[in-house]
Amino acid sequence: MKMHIDVDESLGLIHSVETTPANEHDLNVAHKLLHGDEQRVWADAGYGGAKKRKELKKRNLEWFIGMRPGSRKKLGFSHTKKQRR
Numbered sequence: 001m002k003m004h005i006d007v008d009e010s011l012g013l014i015h016s017v018e019t020t021p022a023n024e025h026d027l028n029v030a031h032k033l034l035h036g037d038e039q040r041v042w043a044d045a046g047y048g049g050a051k052k053r054k055e056l057k058k059r060n061l062e063w064f065i066g067m068r069p070g071s072r073k074k075l076g077f078s079h080t081k082k083q084r085r
Helices: 069-075
Strands: 002-007 014-020 040-043 062-065
Touching: none
Parallel strands: 040 062
Antiparallel strands: 002 014
């Protein structure tokens, strides 16, 4: 199981929750989480293509999506024991 949660940016209150099987992609429920008053969306790398999806494309949102691990590694942000010392 997966739980997808939408939290108010300023208050930190949960206002939307969707549960899916673990094999359901995050993008399939992204549109269900948003209530319509958002201006910004903060999400992990799993939501990378959300703004290109048909159901979200017309929304005027500012997207802040986390980097994929491979992209971070290319920038030198990998966390190895050698770098922690």
